[in-house]
Amino acid sequence: MSEPWRALPQPLADEVAGIWPSVFPAGVPDFLAEKGGISEADAAQALARSVFLRRTIEAHPERVEALCVSLPLTERTTEGYLRQRWGEFLGAVTSETELQAALRQFRMETQFRIIWRDLMRWSDLAETMAATSDFADVCLQGALDWLYEDCCGQYGTPWGVNPATGREEAQPLIVLGMGKLGGHELNVSSDIDLIFAYPGKGETRGARRAIDNQQFFTRLGQRLIQALDQITADGFVFRVDMRLRPYGQSGALALSFAALETYYQDQGRDWERYAMVKARVVAGDQQAGQVLMDSLKPFVYRKYIDFSAFESLRSMKSMISREVRRRGLENNIKLGSGGIREIEFVVQAFQLIRGGRDRELQQRELLTILRELEALELLPSVVVNELAAAYTFLRNLEHALQGMEDKQTQLLPDNDADRARVALIMGYDDWPACQEALDGHRQRVATHFADIIATEEEDGDRVDIDEEWQELWMGEMDEEAAISWLAEHQFESPESSYRELDTLRSSRTVQSLQTQGRQRLNRFMPVLLEALCHVDEPSQTLSRVLQLVEAILRRTAYMVLLLENPGARAQLVKLCSESPWIATQLAETPLLLDELLNAESLYKPPAKEELRDDLRQQMLRIPFEDLEEQMDTLRHFKKAHILRVAASELRGTLPLMKVSDYLTWIAEVVLDHVVDVAFANLISRHGYPGRKEGAAEDTDFAVIGYGKLGGIELGYTSDLDLVFIHGGDPERSTDGEKPIDNAIFFTRLGQRIVHILNTQTPAGQLYEVDMRLRPSGNSGLLVSTLTAFEKYQQSDAWTWEHQALARARGVAGSADTRKAFEAIRHSILCQPRDRQALREEVIAMREKMRSALGTSARSGQAPEVFHVKHDNGGIIDIEFMVQYLMLAYSSEFPELTRYSDNIRQMEELGHVGVIPVEDAQGLREAYITLRSTIHRRALQNLNSQVAEDAFREERAYIQAMWNRVMLDDPGSS
Secondary structure, three states: OOOHHHHOOOOHHHHHHHHHHHHOEOEOOHHHHHHOOOOHHHHHHHHHHOHHHHHHHHHOHHHHHHHHHHOOOOOOOOHHHHHHHHHHHHOOOOOHHHHHHHHHHHHHHHHHHHHHHHHOOOOOHHHHHHHHHHHHHHHHHHHHHHHHHHHHHHHOEEEEEEOOOOEEEEOOOEEEEOHHHHOOOOOOOOOEEEEEEEOOOOEEEOOOOOOEHHHHHHHHHHHHHHHHHOOEOOEOOOOEEOOOOOOHHHOOOEEEHHHHHHHHHHHOOHHHHHHHOOOEEEEOOHHHHHHHHHHHHHHHOOOOOOOHHHHHHHHHHHHHHHHHHHHOOOOEOOOOOOOHHHHHHHHHHHHHHHOOOOHHHOOOOHHHHHHHHHHOOOOOHHHHHHHHHHHHHHHHHHHHHHHOOOOOOOEOOOOHHHHHHHHHHHOOOOHHHHHHHHHHHHHHHHHHHHHHOOOOOOOOOOOOOOHHHHHHHHOOOOHHHHHHHHHHOOOOOHHHHHHHHHHHHOOHHHHOOOHHHHHHHHHHHHHHHHHHOOOOOHHHHHHHHHHHHHHOOOOOHHHHHHHHOHHHHHHHHHHHHHOHHHHHHHHHOHHHHHHHHOHHHHOOOOOHHHHHHHHHHHHOOOOOOOHHHHHHHHHHHHHHHHHHHHHHHHHOOOOHHHHHHHHHHHHHHHHHHHHHHHHHHHHHHHOOEOOOOOOOOOOOEEEEEEHHHHOOOOOOOOOEEEEEEEOOOOOOEEOOOOOOEHHHHHHHHHHHHHHHHHOOEOOEOOOOEEOOOOOOHHHOOOEEEHHHHHHHHHHOOOHHHHHHHOOOEEEEEOHHHHHHHHHHHHHHHOOOOOHHHHHHHHHHHHHHHHHHHOHHHHHOOOOOEEEOOOOOOOHHHHHHHHHHHHHHHOOOOHHHHHOOOHHHHHHHHHHHOOOOHHHHHHHHHHHHHHHHHHHHHHHOOOOOEEEOOOOHHHHHHHHHHHHHHHHOOOOOO
16 A cells, blocks of 8 residues: 655644545545546645645545546636536526525535645646635626526516616616725635625516615625525535625615715725725626726725825724734734735735826736836835735735635644644745744835834834924914024014914814814924925925915825925925925925925936826826826826926026926927827727828828927926928818818817817816917918918918028927928028018017017116016027028028027027127027026016116127127128
């Protein structure tokens, strides 16, 4: 007789030797050996690893034989197999009693298969979790289908409006799986957390007496729970826990979609958000269930960065830690320090905080989300790898603990036999080696958890500030002492700062805050006041920051963000100290506070390709047809990146030329995407515009940027001067189900682009658009064909329109159409012109502008200020000089048309000899100086007027150059 147990470690070898004759008196039976693919060595290992497997073979050999016949144990347990196998059990069911028996026999068979494959390590963690979750889904759907039909026979069929279709029809029960079932990560011996929902109100039809839908679904839910949870002679299927439903055990068993949405919107608590992260429709109508899930998503995933999640998870963890200490559960690998729950908290904290913005995090499987956190650079690779390894180890260990006796437990064994069993399952020679590996994983998890979500008693980084700041904010310090305290700490206007704080504290909004909001404000304000001591002019900075505080009084999660992140808090007060414009931007869009979390990226704006990639990543999960979400995301994208540029300019890491480059790149990337969205929206309705034979697949549509956009000189508040042209065939129509003429298609495309850019939404306006530079101005067509544009420029355009063309370039849309535009621009600019007549026209236009916009024109008297743009010796003088020289000499020097920006045009004019190189350089430096002033003043919310005696040297030089260029032709000497 062979002795296959000899390879087992002690004391398991002796144990298996003692039971082998009673379990396998005639050796391993054929149904295991031949049909199951099991060797004697496999059988010995299985008996050593699991008392449950042993008892099942002894007590129910017929069920083990049936499962081996249906699918050998060596084969993977797939969802398809489980559905097919349940169908075989269901075929004999004719009563509720038989349904319960079939479910329990199916459970015994499937549980044996899953535990065998897991404990023998024939399956990995992914297969075990998926198989267990799929098994639960199949049981839930199978029982629900049978019971629904039976209930309809007794009570009639429930009817109402299906929110997925908008039609009145028979209503289904929707079963939401929570926790590990929802995450498709169920344990091998777990209970299941469920919530029952149905689409809406109504009554049953088809029975002698109608009952309302809630009564019907409550009865159906009760029977579904009983089918799974009730212990019979055959055991049970799953322990069912309904306590996660609204109002817990005291709440209705089944609620309508509307009731659920109202509950979570009005009364949903932080822990319920945490629970809903994993929620999944596990049984019932999937289409209707998706409607429910979509309606609950705003409760779970906030649009803003929600750092309140750390606070609530920290509170939950503290509660669990107290429970662990009270009940002595340190050996619990789920709840104890460094356990599974801490990994789940870390991952789900990031989901709750950032899931509204980073849609990649709106998934359920923990290991998948960990990799997304790595890809989004929210966690370092080393942390992700260690947490993933620990999670895999701990979940395998959890299955080992539960599979030994098919028992729900996460406690480490306290006897030698079970410890040897666990070590064998986990692949270690003995328990000390297994314990050492476990301790290492738990220590690493605990460290990462403490770094990310430290409990208050564990957190050594809490802000330590003088109690006086707390007393000052709470109004516990009398006015004289408060003003003295502020003065002591360099507040330059302590009286006004005191009054501002008192006004805020006693405001109606603050007085009406709920308890949690008030607590957060009372924690935040002293910390903020202390931070203001580290910047110049703290009183002025306080006034600016209070705009933001007032904006977030009802959204105190932003205060938690600043409390949790001292670096972000420091950046906030620093930037508001340096720029009231930034302070206003943050107050208008608190979502931008997220940008302060990473100082490195804040002061390092991305290059154009990185901008394009960033926008593409943000838009990946937003369908083109969801225009509202597209528009909101575009607005936030623009504001976030402009904030980075402003911060970099204030720090001095971006010179003027680069500031304008970055601001222009942001606009170009946005415009490119807006064209794509608008085009996709139109072709979905009307198809593609018709093309000439052999024409390349393209939009045929281009956006031409004029002025500051065309000249790569955008400022922080610049509007966009745009012209739309297309190269499509005006004689053709689109090829969709609702065809329209190409001309109408491109006009609607232009209108849609202007709408997306111009519309004021809660997130603000993307860009203000000026279309007056198109052919014939406001009276002209919104979109011109290339042919019409060229004809207009050649025959009808005014000189000032050719001046504007000097600073025009294609910025978005079809590359071919933009190339064709550049050819037209080059041709028009290179036309020979009468220089004397041209000079007179340019001078006349300059005088017209000066009289309308210059300082003396507005005041009617000698100016006391200098307008950097419009007055004599200002920016417009330089621009007009350059435009005149471009128009006058491009026929002689075609290379002058190569660039559309003033700086390189000046350099090129010097290079070809139209003006001396030293004059080109002098104009360039004066231009940069004046433009830098406008940029800096914009960040201070100041206009373009400076002291009358400012820039005297630059102005004198510009005026002298004007006289030489515009009164004496530089090229005639």
